[in-house]
Amino acid sequence: MFGQVPHTQYDLHFQVLGIPVRIHPAFFVLCAIMGFSEGWARELQVNVLIPILLWTGIVLVSILVHELGHALMARNFGWPPNITLYHFGGLASFQPSYGYTPTRSVLISLAGPGAGFILYGVVIAVEYLMAQQGIRQTPMMFYIFLQLKFVNLWWGLVNLLPVYPLDGGQVAQQVCQRLDPYRGMANTFKLGIIVGVGVAIVAWQKADETYVALMFLLLAFNNYQMLEQTSGRRGPW
Ligand SMILES: [Zn+2]
Structure with a gap:
């Protein structure tokens, strides 16, 4: 992974x-x-x-x-x-x-x-x-x-779930690249950040699933790092 x-x-x-x-x-x-x-x-x-x-x-x-x-x-x-x-x-x-x-x-x-x-x-x-x-x-x-x-x-x-590099994230990557070959990877990572943070919040607040929440926060952060590398500039988005 x-x-x-x-x-x-x-x-x-x-x-x-x-x-x-x-x-x-x-x-x-x-x-x-x-x-x-x-x-x-x-x-x-x-x-x-x-x-x-x-x-x-x-x-x-x-x-x-x-x-x-x-x-x-x-x-x-x-x-x-x-x-x-x-x-x-x-x-x-x-x-x-x-x-x-x-x-x-x-x-x-x-x-x-x-x-x-x-x-x-x-x-x-x-x-x-x-x-x-x-x-x-x-x-x-x-x-x-x-x-x-x-x-x-x-x-x-x-x-x-469409959070890279989970299986759903890999599918999302193919779809995003198909929709926009130029920004496909960046869009995949943005989707990963949004869904990852969203799942972490729901897992934490509604389901009391600390382990799942931490895992998705980590995945969201990982997507943020990869997005920075892709775009080659500092700061979010
Ligand atoms: Zn798998």
């Missing part, structure tokens, strides 16, 4: 569907912080390590599915991809060597959240089938299904 993710000797390497995947150790640190919940440990009547492990598995699978959506679409266009998971989530990289079009770029951007929405649908279907068969969910199954649905629906929707 923000430049290259540095390699370490603790990186995990493997392949999924022939696509190289690398997991930076900071990814697990992020999962441990987010997954820590004494409330859930009490609810499930387990050690506090268990919700952390379950959450790590849920986030790992969900982000991997999201990035595989991007990566498989890129490979479909003939551009070999690779995936990195790190402290800010996931990243699917590829070099569009030939046949690059704005439409293809938009399709690759949408394929990530799209893959997450499919996983969301699969979880709903499994829950429905279990209910049909009269299979009761254990508290742990309830936790896993709940978090899988939350992550794949809400993170996908948040990712579609």
Whole structure:
């Protein structure tokens, strides 16, 4: 997302569907912080390590599915991809060597959240089938299904907001450049600032979502910095 993710000797390497995947150790640190919940440990009547492990598995699978959506679409266009998971989530990289079009770029951007929405649908279907068969969910199954649905629906929707470099921001970039090839990038960043600050305010005031508010403030600031670099002058706009 923000430049290259540095390699370490603790990186995990493997392949999924022939696509190289690398997991930076900071990814697990992020999962441990987010997954820590004494409330859930009490609810499930387990050690506090268990919700952390379950959450790590849920986030790992969900982000991997999201990035595989991007990566498989890129490979479909003939551009070999690779995936990195790190402290800010996931990243699917590829070099569009030939046949690059704005439409293809938009399709690759949408394929990530799209893959997450499919996983969301699969979880709903499994829950429905279990209910049909009269299979009761254990508290742990309830936790896993709940978090899988939350992550794949809400993170996908948040990712579609037109704030660069989120997936929705990448789509906005293609649209802005199409509308105004000369000022397209600057307009993308301006949109990112407005929507980013707006989402931060709503998340802070109405939803009490401090983490989301901070993330969007950071993204808005990032867009402001990129806008300054694009326009080559000091001061806003
Ligand atoms: Zn994405």
